[in-house]
Each structure stands twice: as structure tokens, then as C-alpha cells.
Amino acid sequence: MAPPTGSAATSAPRGVLVPLALAQFICSFAGSNMNVMINDISADLDTTVQGVQVAITIFLLVMAALMIPGGKLTDRYGRRRCFQAGLLIYGIGALLSAAAPGLGILILGNSILEGVGTALLIPPVYILTTLLFTETASRARAFGVIMAMGGIGAAAGPLIGGLITTALSWRAAFLFQALVVLCIAVLGRRVEDPLPPDPTRPFDVMGAVLSAVGLTLVVLGIQLADNDIRLMVATIAFGAVVLACFVGHIRARERAGREPLIATRMFTDRVANLGLVTQLAQWLLLMGTSFVVAAYLQVVRGYNAVETGVIFTAATLGLLTTSLAAARLARRHPQRTLIRTGFLVGILGVAILLTLADRSLSPWAFAPGLLLIGLGLGLMLTPSVTVVQSSFGEDEQGEISGLSRSASNLGSSLGTAVAGTILVANLTGHAYADAMVTLAGVGLAGFLAATFLPHRVIADNASGPGAR
Template sequence: MAGADTSGTSASARRRVLAPLALAQFICSFAGSNMNVMINDISTDLGTTVHGVQVAITIFLLVMAALMIPGGKLTDRYGRKRCFLVGLAVYGVGALLSAAAPGLGTLIVGNSILEGIGTALLIPPVYILTTLLFTETTARVRAFGAIMAMGGVGAAAGPLIGGLITWSLGWRAAFVFQALIIAVILMLSRHIEDPLPPDPTRRFDTGGAVLSASGLVFVVMGILAADDNGWLMLGLLLLGALVLAWFLAWVRARERAGEEPLLSTNLFHSRTSNLGLVTQNIQWLLLMGVSFTVAAYLQVVRGYNAIETGVIFTAATVGLLASSLAAEPLAKRRQQRTLIMVGFAVTIAGIGVLLGMVSGSPHAWAFAPGLLLIGLGLGVMLTPSVNVVQSSFGEERQGEISGLSRSVSNLGSSLGTAVAGTILVAGLTTGAYAAAMITLAVVGLGGLLAAALLPHRPAPGGARTGHHGPG
């Protein structure tokens, strides 16, 4: 492989490469959660509703999920660093357009569409480059730990940072902040070298990309329509299922014809990877679902402003950061399966505490214990889930599996916001808040079951780049 083995590179050189990759994951995760504390400010300023802002947030997450698989595939044809830089540029334009948005439509174009497209282009290279550049097991675990920690902190700290900026400068400044971070990442990215040359001869499966994206869009749109029209919801969900079935038939037909599909069915032949993808999806569904539910409840029902809402989320940020920083030493002593199971158990317990204490107390501090537990639980399992999936395949499949992995995670984020938001906007009351949290806890039990089914010591994916750490 042309990539450098990090066992022979200096620690400072590794940090120079890792810094822009981790910062990119941070800002994309931040973008998915920081708008939660701006619900009232944006809806008032742009003359829209809570549901309108929820739609904008969900479309952003959905665009990421729908285009992440094509984005990962494009890295093989055009190169990982080039896709990373183009994605950053598109994202930056979207952030600036959002900052100047005169109405909800422009905000959706800038934030939901352009930032979503930019993220879908830049995130797969983050994970592919990390896998290819950090070839030594310990270094790769540490690198993934740093990236996932920054991603988790970005999502958990988004409400606090967004709240501070909104309170002091206004919600538009939060998008200017994103554009400035993008500029910093572009400057830091000059140290990145693509370990594999691009292959312009690789054909891109346009038909597969359209079908996969359309199917995911219809499914999430169906969930969003649940509070308006039950028949429309069922129709969209059925249409989404049919389009995704068409996509699967399309992929199989291309494989039988000897052509390269958008997503190889061989990626789903690994039981370990499949279960890891399920845990990834549910982790981000819980993180974004809890974030939206609590933020909407605090602002709409209890009347808290952006900064007050953001401060309350500090407990989740502290918990997630603490457990993410402990990911590497924990991985040396415990199996990845065990860490993921413990993470789900602690997160579900946190939802229970959050539900019980908030319903029985009018004080803001009642949110802290539950949010702290949720942060601790999510931080424990984010990195092991990524390691399980990424390391199940060799370097020749990293473009595909990285795109699939990030798509599944972002689909979880969009589903979390859509499901929780749909329940809440149906009637923002204490009862709706409880219903949303109970729904998230039940989904979390599904994640715990998937983690329990993971092999005790999953076999590596057959390539020397596979992770051979504690199973």
C-alpha cells in the first residue's frame, strides 16, 4: 500500500493529519444538533413554526444519509483528499448562505441541501483516510477514538455552543462560526496526503445512487408526515420500501452482469459488520432524538432561551467527552461487544432517569443526571461500533464500507429527529415529551439486543489493515 505506516511516523506528523479529519467530524456533528437550541429564534425571525425548523434539521440529516454511500464511492474515482476538499468548500458556501437566509426556503437550501451535500462528500474520506493512514492497530484505535470523540462532542456540545452564540450574537452567527471552522480545516488539510491514487476509470453507478437516495428520502418523509396525514405516511413508507427493493434488485443485476454496483451485496455477508451497523444507527438515533426532544421541550413548554437550553446540555457533553477519552484504555481491557452493550445499558438508564426526574421536578437541574448518563453511555460505545464495522473489511473495500457506515449513522440521526419531532409537534406537552422518550428507550433496547448478538471475538476482515485488538 502506498500509505505510510504510522508505526514509523512521528507523533507530531500523525497529529497534523488527524487534526483536520477530527475537526471535520466535529463541525458536521455540531451542525446536526446546534439548531435544536435555535428553534424559537429561527422560527420567530423567519416567520415559520417549530415544525418548519424540524423539517430543515431533518432534511439536512437526510441529505447526508441519502448521499453518503455515493459520496464514499466517488472517493475511489476522484481521490479521497479531493472529495474531502470539495465537500468542505460546498459546506462553507452553504453555511454562509444560511447565515444570510431571508426565509425558511433559503435556509433549507443553504443548511439542509448544500451543507448536507458537503458533509456527504467530506465525511467518507475522513474514515477512509484514517483507515489507510493509520495502519498499526493501536494508532488506528487512538485515531478513531479521537474522531468519534470529536463527533460525539460536536453533537452533544452543539446545543451549548449554539446557545452561547445565539444568545450573544444571534442565530445567524452560528452559521458564520461553521464557515470559519471550515476555513481552518482547509488550511490544516495541506498536510494530508492521499495514500492511494484516484482511479478515473472506475464507473459510477448513477442509477443505483438515485434509487438508494430516493428510497431513503421517501422513508423519512413518511415519518415526517405522520402527524399530518396517516394515509400519506403509509403511502410514502410503502413507496420508500418499494424503491429500496428496486435498488437491491438493481445491485444484484449489475453484479450478475459483471458491472460494479454502487454498493456490493458482499458488504452484508459479514454478520459482525451488519450488527455493528445496527448499533451505529441506533446510537445516533438516540443522540439526536434525545437532543431534539429535550431542546424542544425546554424552549416550547418551559420557555427557556437558547443559552439556558445549551447550558443544560453541558451534562451530556461532559459525560460523552469523559467516556470518549477513556475509549482507548477501555478497548485494551474489554471486548468491543462488552463496551457497546454497557453503552446501551447506561444510555437507556439515562433516558429513564431523565424521564422520571423531569416529570417530577420543575427545576432545570433535574435534567442533569439523566443527560450525564446518556453522554457517558454514548461515549463508551461510539468508537467500538466504528471499529467493528470499518475493520471487518480490507482497504480495497474502505470506500464502500465507509460510505455505508456513515450513511447508516446519519440515517439514524435523521430518524431520531423525525420520530421524536413528529411525536412532539403532535402536541408539545409533558405527555408528548414522555411518549417521545419512552419510544427512544424502546429503540435503545433494540440496540442492546443487537450488541448482545455480536460475536465475543469477531474475526478480522481478512486484510492486514483489519483491527486485531480486543474483540
């Protein structure tokens, strides 16, 4: 069944954009709001800063590891059904986190259940947006709204979480998440799936296990750097071996004429691969900066949750400004230009955080750098998603959406893991500076990847997904 075309394609979906955008907002919010609760959670649950970092990283890692299987399940069970299941699991996880008596239950509720719920929620958001908004301009606007809400959720997470934590408690922040999920469930009743599910579609269980285990080992290996270098190397190496087995497995299934978890052709499109690299770098930069600055302000400067959150308002304003202008910018400038400019502005923001914030006692010394990072990320989030999603046809949106969101969430989990590990290890005695220099290097890598994108991407895909 083809998606609607003509005026119906651009007008009917407008009513469903709100729950889809809110779903992206709350999932991004969950990944960053705990950054300002580090002291409160560690004191209340009798744990450490590293313990809270582990909970945050596991949440982001579960999302990354399960996003590809989550995208694949949408083909078998339908986008709407997976969306609703994700809301239910996420809501249960939020309520369990709010009542957590210890770190273990918090990890179960927030890191595991909310992570699984997000992996079921997010692929339908991007698949439905791609299928329902068939015109280039309307799709750019829709992705602009969704990516703006995602970026705002990540950037405003510290502010909203800080306000709730200071006014009530950190547990109330999870009740806030449950309330938003309830609102999405009510608004989401109008969401219709433009393509019927295919219950006969096979699901590659072994591929799902291998991909999830491999990604988990690689990220957890990074976190072991401050404990045992040999164990870190061994864990990362084992993860690489598992991922190599995953690649061999999906190739073997294709040769046998069986459908793999993700087709190898998803990795052969040069434009999509470059877009995926930029997505990973963007979210690594955003989440890494969020964790480093939030931890520095609370642990070193002694600011409370709301003071820390207010400082992050600058990043939120920057993201909001450029993300909401995504459609207009896409009409005037090539995707490559927007992505490259975004990385340059973000790197400049990191440089300012590195040079000014560490020399000034004023908390507002962080504002210019955070503002630039927000502006830069808002410039490039939507173009990167559009580049990747528009590289494949309608029947491949489940796979590429899962892969795209997996890359973004892997970047988020790596950002927290890498930045947190550098802060905890403090090998040179300048942990904050080391972390920020590393993040600037990530931004440079993203800029270089964007340089190899074609000058015009949308023009090549103007007729819709899959047009080459």
C-alpha cells in the same frame, strides 16, 4: 499502493488527525446546534417549530442519502479531493444560511448544501483514518479522537449554538461554522492521500438515485404521521419499493459484471451488519434525545437558547470523558462489552430524564440523565465504528465507510423525525413521555443487536482491515 507501515504509519498521520477530527466535529455540530435556535429562527423567519424541524431533518437526511455515493466517489476522484470539495460546498452553504431571508433559503443552504458537503467530507475522514493508522492501538486512538469530536459536536452543539445565538444571533452560528471550515481547509493542506485515485472507476448513477430517493421517502413518510396516516403509510411503502428496486439494481449490475454503487457483499458480513445496527441506534438515541429535550425546554419550560445549551453541558462532559478513554478501554474490554454497557447506561439516562425531569421545575433535573446518555454514547461510538471498518479490506474502505456513515446519519435523521413527529402529534397528551419511551426502546434494540456480536472482534482483525 499500500498504506505506510511501521513507525511511519503511526507517527506521520498525527499531523492530519486535527483537520479530520475537526471535520467530524463541525458536521455533527451542524446536526444539533439548531435545536436551541427553534424559537429564534421561527420568529425571525416567520415559520413554525415544525418548519425548523423539517430543516434539521432534511439536513440529516441528505447526509444519510448521499453518504454511500460520497464514499464511492472517493475511489474515483481521491480522498483528498473529495474532502476539499466537501469543505467548499459546506462553507458556501453555511454562508448562505447565515444570510437566509426565509425558511426556503435556510433549507437550501443548511439542509441541502451543508448536507452535500458533509456527504463528501465524512467518508474521506474514516477512510484515511483506517488506511493511515494500521496498528490496532493507534487506529483505536485515532477513531477515539474522531468519534469524541463527533460526539462532542453533537452534544455541545446546543451549548455553543445557544451561547452564540444569545450573545449575537442565530445567524452568527452559521458564520462560526464557516470560520471552522476555513480553519479545516488551512490545516487540511497537510493531508495526503495514501492511495491514488482511479479515474476509470465507474460510478453507478442509477444506484445513487434509487438509494437516495428510497431513504428520503422513508424518513419523510415518518414526518407525515401527524398530518395524514394514509399518506404516511403510502410514502413509506413507496420508499420501501424504491429501496427494493435499488437492491435488485445492484444485484443485476453484479451479475452483468459491472461495478454497483455498493457491493452486495457489504451486507453479508454478520459482524459488520450488527455493528451498523448499533451505529444507527446510537445516533437515533443521541439526536432524538437532543431534539426532544431541547424542544421541551424551550417550548414548554420557556428557556432561552443559552439556558438550554448550558443544560446540555452534562451530555458533553459525559461524551468527552468516555470517548477520550476509547483506546484504553479497547485494550481492556471486548467491543461487545463496551457497546452493550454503553446502551445500558444510555437507557438508564433516558429513564432518569423520563422520571425526574418531568416532575421537577429545576432545569438541573435534566443533568443526571443527559450525563449518563453522554457517558453511554462515548463508550460505544468508537467500538461500533472499529467493528464495521475493520471487517473489510483496504480496497473496500470507500464502500464500507460510506455505508457506515450512512447508517449513522440515517439514525440521526430518524431520531429527529421520529421524536419530532411524536412531539407534534401528541396523540396521548403526554408527548414528552411518549418520545422518551420510544427512544428507550431504540436503546434496547441496540443492546440486543450488540449481544450477538462476537466476544472478541479486534483480536480477529488484529492484523489490519480485512483480516478475518
